[in-house]
Amino acid sequence: MHSDTGRRSALALLAGAAALAALPAAALTDGQARGLVDKVVGDINSIINSGRSEQAMYGDFEKLFRRYGDVPIIARTALGPDARSATSQQLSAFADAFAVYLSRKYGRRFREFIGGRIEVEGTRKVRDYYEVVSNTVLKGQAPFEVVFRVSDKSGRDLFFDIVIEGISLLKTERTEIGAMLDKRRGDLDALIRDLRA
């Protein structure tokens, strides 16, 4: 009896392994989404507690954003319908300037995170992407929720939005970039120059 059970489970294991091998490798799993955010959070934690100068931290944040974030899609979404009429050179110059602008704007805010910590709590699947939910604990403040939205549609596992207490970075920047473009009468090149400055 015993050996029978053993053989059956061995067979089942083999069948399982075959089924696994047959699965398309592309689908993002919650483990991968979580893995990406674990790396992001680990890097953020080490940057904010590195004791480096503010200027150096901006550079670190920019690198982090480019490594783990889907910069082309975030920039394009922030640009909104205006992205349609832009040339591909303008789009890539804008994505570049946008990365610089974001790291400065939010890098400055991360100073408030010094001494705090971000903990990944869990993941959930929403439509075609994953949300990785984390909890941020800062000294003397009530903990708040930070959600990373992760997708593999770029060919790599990257985050495309960060949502803090319901506030989406993507939406917030779409509003801001829209206002900036309006102020410059839709002149994308002027906007790119100003974002870099």
Place this chain on the structure above:
Amino acid sequence: MTRTKTAGLAALLSLALLGACSTPEQPTEIHDPYEKTNRKIHAFNKGLDSAIVRPTSRVYGLALPKPVRRGISNFANYVDTPRFIVNDLAQGNIDDAGHNFTRFVLNTVFGLGVLDMAGSIGVETRRTGFGETLYTWGAREGAYIELPAIGPSNERDAVGQVVDFISNPISGVIDASDEWIPPTANVMDRVNQRYEFGATIDSLLYESEDSYAQGRSLYLQNRRFELGQEDAFAFDPYDDPYSEDPYAQ
């Protein structure tokens, strides 16, 4: 509660529940038919902030040591707790009502209202208000409005804020001569928040190229999150019609 107060409350309630709120035919992310007026109020609020609120908050923050400021804010939260409990019950949220009741007892007995002993053992504050009660009763959000001196709101929450202001149950148990204390504590708590989150508020008000649109977006997103509403307008940029293939370069 006086008779006029009760009548006023009843009028506000029927206003909110009968759907006097301006509601679009199709749900939209931002419903702002009063934008022109709202922008004027926003400019006024910004002026008020730079002339009075911001400088006051800096004096307040620098003059009073942090434990004192925290004590005042704890007290503001403490006197609001009976109001939270009443609203929890009105929402049928027995769990939060019990939680807030426990907080109130613990902080009365061990904290004299100024120490948040309950919070320090994990019975954290769970704020609520009449705006949330209206939401659970089915009232719609209505149009976005910016209120003078108060800031971003919507039609439903504006009614909630008025009711919250005039109907704190604690005023039923304290002496009439002490009635100024809870609202004063609340104002001081708001000044403290302006100090504590100063950099965040500064960057919103003075660094954004359209602080009105930015404040409106932040408020609506955060408020819907607080109420536990699903993000019906979540961006999936990979489905964005404008980005058929951002990787083709």
